[in-house]
Amino acid sequence: MMTDMLFKVVENVWHYTEEASPWLLFGFLFAGILKAFIPSEILLKYLGGNRLRSVLTATLVGIPLPLCSCGVIPTGLSLYEQGASKPSTLAFLIATPATSITSIFLVFGMLGWRFTVAGIATSFCVAVITGLLAGVILKGHTPPTPACSPTDQNLRSPPLRDKMKTVFRYGFIDMIDDIGLYILVGLIGAGIIAAMIPPEIVGAYLGGSASLIIMVLLATPMYICSTGSVPFVASLIAKGMNPAAGLVVLIVGPATNLSTMLVIGKTMGKKTAILYTTSIIVLSVLIAYSFHLVGWL
Secondary structure (H helix, E strand, C coil), rough: HHHHHHHHHHHHHHHHHHHHHHHHHHHHHHHHHHHHHHHHHHHHHHHHCHHHHHHHHHHHCCCCCCCCCHHHHHHHHHHHHHCCCHHHHHHHHHHHCCCCHHHHHHHHHHCCCHHHHHHHHHHHHHHHHHHHHHHHHCCCCCCCCCCCCCCCCCCCCCCCHHHHHHHHHHHHHHHHHHCCCCCCCHHHHHHHHHHHHHHHHHHHHHHHHCHHHHEEEEEECCCCCCCCHHHHHHHHHHCCCHHHHHHHHHHHHHCCHHHHHHHHHHHHHHHHHHHHHHHHHHHHHHHHHHHHHHCCC
């Protein structure tokens, strides 16, 4: 029995690793590109403040990006380290994995336009409100002070060869050193949870309003790819699960997996991680239940 359970855990960890790896590689590469090619001054201008504009910008930029749960971690961390504020970084970390362009099309195809609209609206609202709460509750992120004045000759753009070296050094060495262990722990934790909680049991108890609470508790620590989880959610809804619970899974799961929470706690502080996770859970459940009450879902 223990051998079978261990085999299931290993199988699930391998499955999640296989599913996450392409997105992680893309995320690390994208983080390196941001570091090498996007001047910090631009990030500070549009994402550096605690104002509504920076939060809205981060949310609107994040929604269509094809980055999944683990892939968004290095990208968001790169933005933060280059001067993006905590509010805008948190908004980006929520909006991006929950509503990538690929998942939007898949949700439309499998769950219909009403569910698609509800998903985009929920992701947008949760990201913006969480960002604004962070601006009020948390201390702002102080960007690094440039060593030279803007007129210094040393601020000339480096040659392309040096930029490409920065892309791969920062994306695949520095970032992995910073957060690789936390991502691994998150994938192992997700594999253990998936092995211990069969989907058949989940599907049998998710017809009523309480299903929103059940699913948010299950989805919060697990690695859930917004695109890859759509067929699973669609199958549970077809078996009788409350559609609002499915919406909660597609918003909470990608944004609050264990890896993301650990990395946020390490880089931005435990208080930020607690606010981030709590805000997503509470707001997602409230908004999804509101869609259910008005008959939209």
